[in-house]
Amino acid sequence: MSLPEFLGRRLLQLVPTLLFILIVVFVLVRLLPGDPASAILGDRALDADVERINRELGLDRPLPVQFWAFLKSVATGNLGNSISMKIPVTQLIWERLPITMLLTFMAATIAVVVAVPLAFVAALRRDRVADSVIRGGFQVGLSMPVFYVGLILLTVFGAKLRWFPVGGYGDGFLDHLYHLFLPAVTLALSLSAILMRNLRSAIIGVVDAEYVTFARAKGLRARLILFRHVLRNALISTLALFGLSIGTLLGGAVITETVFAVPGAGRLMIDSIYGRDYPVVQGLTIALAVLVSVTFVLTDILQAWLDPRVTR
Amino acid sequence: MTPRRMTFLAASVAALAGSTALATAQERGGVMTYGRYQDSLFLDPVLNDANVDIWILSNMYDTLLLPTADGQGVEAGLATEWSVSEDGLTVTLTMREGIMFSDGTPITTEDVIWSLDRARNPDNGIWNFLLAAISEVTAPDDATIEIALSQPDPAFIPALSVFNAAIMPKAAFEGMPGETDLEKATAFAEAPIGSGPFTLESWDRGSTLKLVRNEHYWAEGADGEPLPYLDGVTFEVIPDDATRILRVQSGEIDGAELIPFARVGELEADPNINMELFPSTRVADIILNVRPEIEGAENPLSDVKVRQAMNYAANKDAIIQVVTFGVGTPTSSFMSSTTPLHTGEGAVFPHDLAQAQALMAGSGYPDGFSAEILILAGSQDELGIATALQQMWSQIGIDLTISQVDNATRTEEYRNGTFQMRAGAWTNDIADPSQITSYFAYSPTIEALHSGWMSEEVDELFEASQSEMAEAARADQFARIQEIYNMEGPIILLYETPYPVALQQNVKGFNQIPLGNNIFREAYLETE
Numbered sequence: 114m115s116l117p118e119f120l121g122r123r124l125l126q127l128v129p130t131l132l133f134i135l136i137v138v139f140v141l142v143r144l145l146p147g148d149p150a151s152a153i154l155g156d157r158a159l160d161a162d163v164e165r166i167n168r169e170l171g172l173d174r175p176l177p178v179q180f181w182a183f184l185k186s187v188a189t190g191n192l193g194n195s196i197s198m199k200i201p202v203t204q205l206i207w208e209r210l211p212i213t214m215l216l217t218f219m220a221a222t223i224a225v226v227v228a229v230p231l232a233f234v235a236a237l238r239r240d241r242v243a244d245s246v247i248r249g250g251f252q253v254g255l256s257m258p259v260f261y262v263g264l265i266l267l268t269v270f271g272a273k274l275r276w277f278p279v280g281g282y283g284d285g286f287l288d289h290l291y292h293l294f295l296p297a298v299t300l301a302l303s304l305s306a307i308l309m310r311n312l313r314s315a316i317i318g319v320v321d322a323e324y325v326t327f328a329r330a331k332g333l334r335a336r337l338i339l340f341r342h343v344l345r346n347a348l349i350s351t352l353a354l355f356g357l358s359i360g361t362l363l364g365g366a367v368i369t370e371t372v373f374a375v376p377g378a379g380r381l382m383i384d385s386i387y388g389r390d391y392p393v394v395q396g397l398t399i400a401l402a403v404l405v406s407v408t409f410v411l412t413d414i415l416q417a418w419l420d421p422r423v424t425r
Numbered sequence: 426m427t428p429r430r431m432t433f434l435a436a437s438v439a440a441l442a443g444s445t446a447l448a449t450a451q452e453r454g455g456v457m458t459y460g461r462y463q464d465s466l467f468l469d470p471v472l473n474d475a476n477v478d479i480w481i482l483s484n485m486y487d488t489l490l491l492p493t494a495d496g497q498g499v500e501a502g503l504a505t506e507w508s509v510s511e512d513g514l515t516v517t518l519t520m521r522e523g524i525m526f527s528d529g530t531p532i533t534t535e536d537v538i539w540s541l542d543r544a545r546n547p548d549n550g551i552w553n554f555l556l557a558a559i560s561e562v563t564a565p566d567d568a569t570i571e572i573a574l575s576q577p578d579p580a581f582i583p584a585l586s587v588f589n590a591a592i593m594p595k596a597a598f599e600g601m602p603g604e605t606d607l608e609k610a611t612a613f614a615e616a617p618i619g620s621g622p623f624t625l626e627s628w629d630r631g632s633t634l635k636l637v638r639n640e641h642y643w644a645e646g647a648d649g650e651p652l653p654y655l656d657g658v659t660f661e662v663i664p665d666d667a668t669r670i671l672r673v674q675s676g677e678i679d680g681a682e683l684i685p686f687a688r689v690g691e692l693e694a695d696p697n698i699n700m701e702l703f704p705s706t707r708v709a710d711i712i713l714n715v716r717p718e719i720e721g722a723e724n725p726l727s728d729v730k731v732r733q734a735m736n737y738a739a740n741k742d743a744i745i746q747v748v749t750f751g752v753g754t755p756t757s758s759f760m761s762s763t764t765p766l767h768t769g770e771g772a773v774f775p776h777d778l779a780q781a782q783a784l785m786a787g788s789g790y791p792d793g794f795s796a797e798i799l800i801l802a803g804s805q806d807e808l809g810i811a812t813a814l815q816q817m818w819s820q821i822g823i824d825l826t827i828s829q830v831d832n833a834t835r836t837e838e839y840r841n842g843t844f845q846m847r848a849g850a851w852t853n854d855i856a857d858p859s860q861i862t863s864y865f866a867y868s869p870t871i872e873a874l875h876s877g878w879m880s881e882e883v884d885e886l887f888e889a890s891q892s893e894m895a896e897a898a899r900a901d902q903f904a905r906i907q908e909i910y911n912m913e914g915p916i917i918l919l920y921e922t923p924y925p926v927a928l929q930q931n932v933k934g935f936n937q938i939p940l941g942n943n944i945f946r947e948a949y950l951e952t953e
Binding site: 145146147148151152153154155156157158159160162163165169194197198199200205208209260264267268271272275278279280281282371372373374376377380381384387388389 | 614837864
């Protein structure tokens with residue numbers, strides 16, 4: 114099977130997955146107690162107002178009818194309008210999701226940059242002081258709650274040392290990067306710990322493999338062995354883990370975005386669930402599902418390149 | 426001249442100089458950054474539904490009359506004079522001369538008529554009831570607005586100062602794309618044109634909302650130049666309380682709203698921060714379902730003696746200490762002490778355990794009962810209240826279960842009348858007691874907070890008060906309503922709290938009035 118063929122098949126598999134997610138999210142938001150009108154109007158709602166608004170939103174129609182209408186509009190790329198903000202959901206996603214994507218991308222980059230070298234050091238100095246220090250340090254990082262780490266970073270590097278802004282998103286691309294650095298570090302902490310541990314054991318496994326011993330016996334230089342044989346093979350399992358972690362990272366962004374006042378999609382999702390803003394919850398779920406699926410496909414491609422057995 | 430007199434003269438000169446300095450102290454320019462816990466949702470005065478919009482709308486949209494700084498009365502706005510006819514059926518207003526919208530087009534009587542007609546249309550939004558008394562709005566000449574009422578309405582003048590009665594440009598609004606009022610309003614609210622002291626510059630949803638000064642605003646500052654003093658106001662959305670406070674402390678923003686009560690003392694002690702506690706109309710209480718049965722089960726809260734026992738057993742001072750860290754004060758009525766026609770002083774039910782136990786013994790439930798309270802998941806205040814009450818009521822034999830749910834879930838149980846108890850809070854939107862009384866006590870509106878409580882006397886008094894133009898008679902009606910409701914009503918009266926706002930020391934002239942509106946028109950930044 115060639116790569117394009119492999120890719121096509123993977124993309125085709127996305128369709129039923131997305132359809133399934135569509136049904137689940139559509140039903141789930143409606144299973145939650147309460148309705149959009151009373152969630153928005155709150156305690157002051159008069160029965161007549163609630164009924165009128167739910168009727169205007171078409172929520173008095175039978176569920177299958179609502180779902181069919183929803184499906185038809187999704188097929189044409191229309192995700193409806195937000196109930197609380199009135200504007201199109203696509204506009205909201207377009208405004209907010211890239212921020213979360215940038216944050217996730219930065220966090221993933223930081224996690225990799227930190228985890229990969231340290232994993233090598235830990236693996237090659239197995240059970241010595243460096244290994245213990247690195248593993249111990251990550252253990253502490255992994256066990257601290259995200260919002261707490263975030264607040265400590267904000268207080269120390271933001272309010273006290275003034276190296277970074279105390280939350281917010283800034284104006285312009287470089288300013289965005291500057292504002293997102295602390296949240297990205299916060300978000301990267303647990304991922305880098307997981308990646309480091311996984312990669313360390315993978316490297317240890319590979320270093321002891323026969324083909325590495327053989328390469329060494331051939332008299333290849335240590336650096337060549339390390340990059341061509343050890344890293345490439347050790348990365349295969351870590352890459353799969355990394356791909357899966359992107360979904361978790363997007364989830365973790367919700368808390369990070371709240372603490373750091375980053376106007377991303379995570380925060381929007383939480384507000385919309387509380388506000389029973391069905392179209393926004395549905396639209397965001399679809400967008401996130403596509404995003405995660407695309408990440409999986411990209412991971413598969415990378416894996417296929419690293420390990421030709423995958424496409425075979 | 427004796428040395429003594431000289432000293433006196435010098436002192437008066439100094440005093441004079443001091444007062445002059447005070448009079449010209451307002452400085453112009455600068456942008457004030459203000460941290461909010463949540464972003465606005467929809468910037469249309471008529472179709473909005475939430476405090477996050479209501480509390481900032483008046484900076485962009487002006488009304489014929491304005492609420493006074495103490496939130497209890499009205500003052501001139503786009504109209505300079507107003508009068509009510511003898512029979513209470515005609516309201517005549519004189520328009521201010523030379524007023525313009527933020528885009529420079531003049532404000533005409535046609536805009537006023539159209540705006541009020543849109544605001545009172547029963548199909549538009551949830552606030553039209555405030556203007557329901559209007560039967561017709563006309564303009565006898567270019568400077569006069571005449572409003573005919575179908576019945577006298579003592580709350581009508583204050584209603585003209587409420588956000589939904591804002592004057593909007595008819596031509597600009599109707600020129601918006603879309604078929605329905607909602608579609609046009611959605612387009613219009615993206616770049617609103619109003620006549621408030623500021624106008625919208627840009628809005629990154631969930632992040633920042635920027636206002637710039639409206640060059641055409643009519644009011645003058647203390648220096649004789651047009652208001653506002655500021656070049657602009659930037660709202661930053663900072664949902665996390667701790668982060669919002671950190672940003673004020675680090676000097677990155679000029680002010681932050683909704684400081685948790687637990688942090689008020691600390692910020693009051695901070696020399697760099699001006700911790701303001703603006704008087705509010707906010708009251709916190711527990712709403713009780715008083716129906717004899719809830720979903721088939723017998724409900725002890727239907728017994729008025731039980732409710733009174735619970736009120737006596739609740740130690741308001743202790744709750745105020747635990748939950749508001751001493752910032753709150755006990756409510757002396759179901760409406761806040763800042764509401765016009767409020768009566769009472771001190772807690773309605775002072776803490777008295779013996780009295781509570783005696784009332785329980787004389788009730789239909791001498792051995793106590795189990796009950797459930799719904800509180801908002803994640804709300805420290807409500808959890809504190811419920812935990813304190815759980816302990817206090819155990820002394821009169823009530824076994825209280827605390828259920829934490831999200832807002833929409835609670836609202837559903839509330840509206841269906843299937844809740845037993847819930848924590849509640851309220852702020853007025855209008856400088857008049859009729860709005861809160863309508864929701865709390867008048868049974869036809871929402872069955873007295875969906876409690877199922879009903880008093881024929883209260884309903885009759887309220888209906889009579891709706892067209893009672895004699896101030897004293899109306900005050901008597903509301904005094905009696907409060908007496909009945911406070912003693913027998915479906916409610917545990919807790920406390921009222923101010924609006925806690927943290928400001929930099931150089932921020933002057935900012936006000937959050939008791940109705941909640943953030944008023945930036947006279948705010949300025951001192952540069953030392």
